[in-house]
Amino acid sequence: xxxxxxxxxxxxxxxxxxxxxxxxxxxxxxxxxxxxxxxxxxxxxxxxxxxxxxxxxxxxxxxxxxxxxxxxxxxxxxxxxxxxxxxxxxxxxxxxxxxxxxxxxxxxxxxxxxxxxxxxxxxxxxxxxxxxxxxxxxxxxxxxxxxxxxxxxxxxxxxxxxxxxxxxxxxxxxxxxxxxxxxxxxxxxxxxxxxxx
Amino acid sequence: xxxxxxxxxxxxxxxxxxxxxxxxxxxxxxxxxxxxxxxxxxxxxxxxxxxxxxxxxxxxxxxxxxxxxxxxxxxxxxxxxxxxxxxxxxxxxxxxxxxxxxxxxxxxxxxxxxxxxxxxxxxxxxxxxxxxxxxxxxxxxxxxxxxxxxxxxxxxxxxxxxxxxxxxxxxxxxxxxxxxxxxxxxxxxxxxxxxxx
Amino acid sequence: xxxxxxxxxxxxxxxxxxxxxxxxxxxxxxxxxxxxxxxxxxxxxxxxxxxxxxxxxxxxxxxxxxxxxxxxxxxxxxxxxxxxxxxxxxxxxxxxxxxxxxxxxxxxxxxxxxxxxxxxxxxxxxxxxxxxxxxxxxxxxxxxxxxxxxxxxxxxxxxxxxxxxxxxxxxxxxxxxxxxxxxxxxxxxxxxxxxxx
Amino acid sequence: xxxxxxxxxxxxxxxxxxxxxxxxxxxxxxxxxxxxxxxxxxxxxxxxxxxxxxxxxxxxxxxxxxxxxxxxxxxxxxxxxxxxxxxxxxxxxxxxxxxxxxxxxxxxxxxxxxxxxxxxxxxxxxxxxxxxxxxxxxxxxxxxxxxxxxxxxxxxxxxxxxxxxxxxxxxxxxxxxxxxxxxxxxxxxxxxxxxxx
Numbered sequence: 001x002x003x004x005x006x007x008x009x010x011x012x013x014x015x016x017x018x019x020x021x022x023x024x025x026x027x028x029x030x031x032x033x034x035x036x037x038x039x040x041x042x043x044x045x046x047x048x049x050x051x052x053x054x055x056x057x058x059x060x061x062x063x064x065x066x067x068x069x070x071x072x073x074x075x076x077x078x079x080x081x082x083x084x085x086x087x088x089x090x091x092x093x094x095x096x097x098x099x100x101x102x103x104x105x106x107x108x109x110x111x112x113x114x115x116x117x118x119x120x121x122x123x124x125x126x127x128x129x130x131x132x133x134x135x136x137x138x139x140x141x142x143x144x145x146x147x148x149x150x151x152x153x154x155x156x157x158x159x160x161x162x163x164x165x166x167x168x169x170x171x172x173x174x175x176x177x178x179x180x181x182x183x184x185x186x187x188x189x190x191x192x193x194x195x196x197x
Numbered sequence: 198x199x200x201x202x203x204x205x206x207x208x209x210x211x212x213x214x215x216x217x218x219x220x221x222x223x224x225x226x227x228x229x230x231x232x233x234x235x236x237x238x239x240x241x242x243x244x245x246x247x248x249x250x251x252x253x254x255x256x257x258x259x260x261x262x263x264x265x266x267x268x269x270x271x272x273x274x275x276x277x278x279x280x281x282x283x284x285x286x287x288x289x290x291x292x293x294x295x296x297x298x299x300x301x302x303x304x305x306x307x308x309x310x311x312x313x314x315x316x317x318x319x320x321x322x323x324x325x326x327x328x329x330x331x332x333x334x335x336x337x338x339x340x341x342x343x344x345x346x347x348x349x350x351x352x353x354x355x356x357x358x359x360x361x362x363x364x365x366x367x368x369x370x371x372x373x374x375x376x377x378x379x380x381x382x383x384x385x386x387x388x389x390x391x392x393x394x
Numbered sequence: 395x396x397x398x399x400x401x402x403x404x405x406x407x408x409x410x411x412x413x414x415x416x417x418x419x420x421x422x423x424x425x426x427x428x429x430x431x432x433x434x435x436x437x438x439x440x441x442x443x444x445x446x447x448x449x450x451x452x453x454x455x456x457x458x459x460x461x462x463x464x465x466x467x468x469x470x471x472x473x474x475x476x477x478x479x480x481x482x483x484x485x486x487x488x489x490x491x492x493x494x495x496x497x498x499x500x501x502x503x504x505x506x507x508x509x510x511x512x513x514x515x516x517x518x519x520x521x522x523x524x525x526x527x528x529x530x531x532x533x534x535x536x537x538x539x540x541x542x543x544x545x546x547x548x549x550x551x552x553x554x555x556x557x558x559x560x561x562x563x564x565x566x567x568x569x570x571x572x573x574x575x576x577x578x579x580x581x582x583x584x585x586x587x588x589x590x591x
Numbered sequence: 592x593x594x595x596x597x598x599x600x601x602x603x604x605x606x607x608x609x610x611x612x613x614x615x616x617x618x619x620x621x622x623x624x625x626x627x628x629x630x631x632x633x634x635x636x637x638x639x640x641x642x643x644x645x646x647x648x649x650x651x652x653x654x655x656x657x658x659x660x661x662x663x664x665x666x667x668x669x670x671x672x673x674x675x676x677x678x679x680x681x682x683x684x685x686x687x688x689x690x691x692x693x694x695x696x697x698x699x700x701x702x703x704x705x706x707x708x709x710x711x712x713x714x715x716x717x718x719x720x721x722x723x724x725x726x727x728x729x730x731x732x733x734x735x736x737x738x739x740x741x742x743x744x745x746x747x748x749x750x751x752x753x754x755x756x757x758x759x760x761x762x763x764x765x766x767x768x769x770x771x772x773x774x775x776x777x778x779x780x781x782x783x784x785x786x787x788x
Contacts, residue, residue, distance in 0.1 A: 005204060005262050007596060012212025015603025019611065019681045020216065026685050027228070031618070036689065036698030040705060051678060058674030062667065065596050076259065077390045083255030087248060090216045094223050098233065107233025114237060193668045202401060202459050209409025217413065224425075273456065274587045280452030284445060287413045291420050295430065304430025311434060399598060399656050406606025414610065421622075470653065471784045477649030481642060484610045488617050492627065501627025508631060 003074050006082060013086040014061040017093060021050050021057075024097035048182070049100035053092055055185045056119075060089055062192075063126065070148060071133055072141040081129040088122035099178055108174035115181060116167020123159035130156050200271050203279060210283040211258040214290060218247050218254075221294035245379070246297035250289055252382045253316075257286055259389075260323065267345060268330055269338040278326040285319035296375055305371035312378060313364020320356035327353050397468050400476060407480040408455040411487060415444050415451075418491035442576070443494035447486055449579045450513075454483060456586075457520065464542060465527055466535040475523040482516040493572055502568035509575060510561020517553035524550055594665050597673060604677040605652040608684060612641050612648075615688035639773070640691035644683055646776045647710075651680055653783075654717065661739060662724055663732040672720040679713035690769055699765035706772060707758020714750035721747050 028043040095118045098111035133139040134149055166180035225240040292315045295308035330336040331346055367374035422437040489512045492505035527533040560574035619634040686709045689702035724730040757771035
């Protein structure tokens, strides 16, 4: 099988999951709102959550794109691993809404945990997908770039632990936990803009 | 006509149907929920239903992908058969929500039946699509792999009966019926991971 | 510009518009429904409306596909005409829901008219798109098939009138009007399955 | 990295954002509406808002398409700039609903401002994306058309200011502001249909 159809399907899921995020913002402003301006300002966590999740899904898309440049062919197991990965990514809009809605209320801790555990699961699936393909060069191109392959491995391994750490911070301060999710996305963009290619 | 645009359209429907499943989970947690943590735990059937349907749609996508590797060209009848197939697949989010919402209530049997009948219809359409293309090698590539063609035929034929059986179990036990839907997906992934290519 | 990116965008809109139709069915069954089985039977017009609109959008996708096989290049005006066409197609889920919800009630006539006028607008945009591309062979391939080009022109011209006729029937009988929309889709599939290629 | 996967992802976001607009129209007609015909006429601003936003997103898609024809390769920074751009475009359905719902009420000014600021942000991101790629020919094709490159630069620079102006008009007259958004889209289509290629 060729990798191109996997890319079409994956790009579809990435694009839809990212674009559906706006429904969460939309649902925060009911039709019979009192003062629209106040309401639009009051829901500022929704905008921030929208931006963080959109950029995070965008980063995942860039990563997937980057992995696929090193892949020569796909097999059933790799396709199923990708389905598991996409299952996690398509889940992101749900905890995003929870965080946007509850970060200022009693549900802040549980919302931050839900977001973090979704990210941990996603990071684990990125590792499963990548190491299945790369161990013993199983699915890699014959001319796969050794430096890129090692670089991906090194950057994926700490992913689940970083998000687990950020999630557990929610037991102390849900706000700090959510700021860490934001910081992870911002740092990733800055770092790979400076040093990536 | 070339098969590539059919793949783009089909991949779009597969990706959207799978990604829309999260809206069902989302709708289970109203904005004014009491205790968010309790609520997130209480809706566990939604997570399971999400995962089963996402993986089931993913399996169907892999199957469609696999069929298309053997197809040389498409004609109008084949396109219409595919539209019928995609019509069934795009329907899946609806019975998925019914199962998630009703499996612990009075509507369990009807929800399990709705899910099962959708799967039966989908499996029938997979057969219609495949046998239209493969009988007398109508649309197959000249170098289509005989073993693969026979393998697809053999694996598609029992599909509707398996799902019909699982659906009818709902008259005895809706929970058992739903566990069978889960088992079918898991077995398929395990089996074709071990023996597929 | 090459036509391929127009196809990607158009296929996206076709696939999403078709897949969103299931949200209309879903919205007909509230979470706190009394008897689920009765409710699932009671909403049968939703299933029919879903199927008719899905197949109709599918037919439009096949037509668009068919037109594009004759197109060599695209210009800005052709892209804008396509955006107008896709605007109409993306609108279809709305009147579909109206018909499903109101065909047995006081709003039957208005729902049937809304559906019909959407189809008239879509058929007009198909003509605009096609004749802009085909008059004086403006955007056609040098080796465009004369018989196919004439065939498309002949089949597109009556489209708006047929749907206008079916829409106006709603003033006498909304049900008859809706049955005509169904008949148009069925006849198209049957006819082009028998005589198309 | 090759630009083609960026196009697939971007086309997905464009197509979904445009197609989701119909959900805003749909939400304006509740299921238990009194007189359906009156209700369908009463929500006319929704149709206009739908058309303006659909065409505006379509114009953005044409522009993105046009930029990409001049691009030879993409790097991480360009991908992230595109994610920022798509984040703005996927946001459009939200202010579109606000305008449709509030333009005749007390929230008219705030809705018009929300729409305008979204467009300003989108126009800024178009500039960021384009000038990152084109300054010093960083990512342009070796044979990029000098006239096209200069033309894009010249047409993008005033974009944010034009939309800022139209937005600020909302402090005097929200209706005039919204009519300007409409006029910008119409003028763009007419102008580039006449002089574009």
